[in-house]
Amino acid sequence: MGYEDTGRDPSVEPSSGVPAAVLENVFDDPTHGEPGRDRVGVHVYWEFLLLVGLVALGWLLWRADPDALRGVGLRTLLVGAVGLGLLALAAGLSLRTAVPNLAVGPVAVAAALHYAEQGDRGLATSVGSAVVVAAVGGLVLALAVVALQVPAWAASLAGAAGVVVYIERRSTSILVQGDYDPRRTAGYLFAGFAAVAVLGGLFGTIRSVRRLVGRYRPVADPARRRGTLAAVVAAVALVGSTVLAALAGVLLAANGPGAVTPTSGLDWTVLAIGVSLLGGTSAYGRRGGVFGTVLAVGLVTVFQEYAPERDLTVSSWTVGGVALGVGLLVTRLVERFGRPRPGSVEKVEPVGDGTISTGWNVPRSQPADNWPPTLPTPPAPEPADPWRDPRWETGPRRWDADDR
Numbered sequence: 001m002g003y004e005d006t007g008r009d010p011s012v013e014p015s016s017g018v019p020a021a022v023l024e025n026v027f028d029d030p031t032h033g034e035p036g037r038d039r040v041g042v043h044v045y046w047e048f049l050l051l052v053g054l055v056a057l058g059w060l061l062w063r064a065d066p067d068a069l070r071g072v073g074l075r076t077l078l079v080g081a082v083g084l085g086l087l088a089l090a091a092g093l094s095l096r097t098a099v100p101n102l103a104v105g106p107v108a109v110a111a112a113l114h115y116a117e118q119g120d121r122g123l124a125t126s127v128g129s130a131v132v133v134a135a136v137g138g139l140v141l142a143l144a145v146v147a148l149q150v151p152a153w154a155a156s157l158a159g160a161a162g163v164v165v166y167i168e169r170r171s172t173s174i175l176v177q178g179d180y181d182p183r184r185t186a187g188y189l190f191a192g193f194a195a196v197a198v199l200g201g202l203f204g205t206i207r208s209v210r211r212l213v214g215r216y217r218p219v220a221d222p223a224r225r226r227g228t229l230a231a232v233v234a235a236v237a238l239v240g241s242t243v244l245a246a247l248a249g250v251l252l253a254a255n256g257p258g259a260v261t262p263t264s265g266l267d268w269t270v271l272a273i274g275v276s277l278l279g280g281t282s283a284y285g286r287r288g289g290v291f292g293t294v295l296a297v298g299l300v301t302v303f304q305e306y307a308p309e310r311d312l313t314v315s316s317w318t319v320g321g322v323a324l325g326v327g328l329l330v331t332r333l334v335e336r337f338g339r340p341r342p343g344s345v346e347k348v349e350p351v352g353d354g355t356i357s358t359g360w361n362v363p364r365s366q367p368a369d370n371w372p373p374t375l376p377t378p379p380a381p382e383p384a385d386p387w388r389d390p391r392w393e394t395g396p397r398r399w400d401a402d403d404r
Helices: 020-026 041-064 071-096 104-121 123-148 152-167 182-205 207-213 228-254 266-278 292-310 316-337
Strands: none
Touching: 041 292, 041 316, 071 104, 071 182, 071 228, 071 266, 071 292, 104 123, 104 152, 104 228, 104 266, 123 152, 123 228, 152 228, 152 266, 182 207, 182 228, 182 292, 207 228, 266 292, 266 316, 292 316
16 A cells, blocks of 8 residues: 655645745735734833933933922923823824824814813813814814825825814913813823823734734835725724824813913924824834833923923924934834844745745655655566567477377
8 A cells, every 4th residue: 555645734724835834924914014023122222211311301300490390390290291191192193003193283272272262161061072073073084084095194284274274263362261270180190191101002012903003004005995994993093193182282271370372283293293203103103112102201391391490492393303303213213123023934925836935945745656666666577579489480380290
C-alpha cells in the first residue's frame, strides 16, 4: 500500500492557502493597510519627556508664585485645564478617527457666549440647549463628510465659518449671567477628565479598537469610500467632538468672574489640535498614546500660567502654533516608530499558479510520482529473437526423427 500525498501544508488554511497565523493579521484594513500590531514604545518615551517637562514647569511656577498652586489659584488652574482638556479630547477624537474637526474652537466660543447670555435660566436649560444644538450641528457635519465623501477638515472649516457668523452678531463682551461656579468641584472635574482621557487611551491600545477607530484612515485613494462601519465611526466621532467642544466653552466661560469676548475661536482650534498632537496623537489618525493628552494639557496650562510671572506676553495663537509645530514632529516619530515592526507579519502575494505565497522559506513537498521508490526497479526483460522461433529451425523436426 503506497502513501498518497495531498500536496497540502497542515499549517495552511484549506480555503485560501494562507497560514492560519497570517489570517489573524491580514485583515487589519478592509483594503490593504499595514497588518500587524502597532508599537507603543515611542509613546512611552515621549510621555516620559512630557512628564519631565511638566514637573520642571510646575516647580518653576511654584518658585515664582506659590499661590497659583494652592487654594483658589489651584482650583482655577484645574478648571482651566479641564476646559482646555475637553477641547483637546474633542480634537483628539476627531484626529484618531481620521476626520479632523476644525470647528471645535468656534463651537466653544459660541457655547460660551450662549451660556453667558442664558446662564440665569439654570444650568440644565442653558447647557442642555447648547449641547443639543452642538449635537445637531455635528450630525449635519458628519452627514456631509460621510455621504459626500469629502475631506473632514474642509467640511468642518465651512461649518466653522457658519459658527463665526453667529459669533459676529455680538459686537461687545457679554457678562456671565449664571451663578454656576465649577471651581467648587475642580478636583472632581479634573479627575473625571483625566479618567476619560486615560481610559480612552488604554482602549485605543487594544488592537481591535485601534483598527476600528482608524478605519476611516485612507490607505489608497482618499476619495474612496471606506465602508459603512467606517462611516458610522467617523460620524460618531464628529458628533462627539462637537459636543465636547460645547462643554469646554461652558466651563471656560464659568471659570471665574468676567465677560466672554466674541472672537472667531480659530485660535482655540489651533491650540486644541496642537495640544492633541503634542500628546502623541497622529495627524493621520489611528495611532495615539495613553497619558499623552493629560500631560500635554497640564504642560500647556502651567506654561500659560507661568509666562505672565516672567513678564512674557504669549497669546493663544503663539502657544497653539508652537504646540502644533512640535506636534507635527511627534506625528512623524509616531508614524515612523509606531507602525508594525517590519517582518512581523509575512507578506501574502499571489503567485503564477493561482495559489497564495506567504513568503515563508519552507520547501514544498514533492508529488508522489517523483519520490524515489522503496525497492529497486527490476531490469526490463529482453525482447525475444524472432529468428529463434521453432518455425524457422533448419534442423529436422521431431516428427521426422520418429521411425515411421
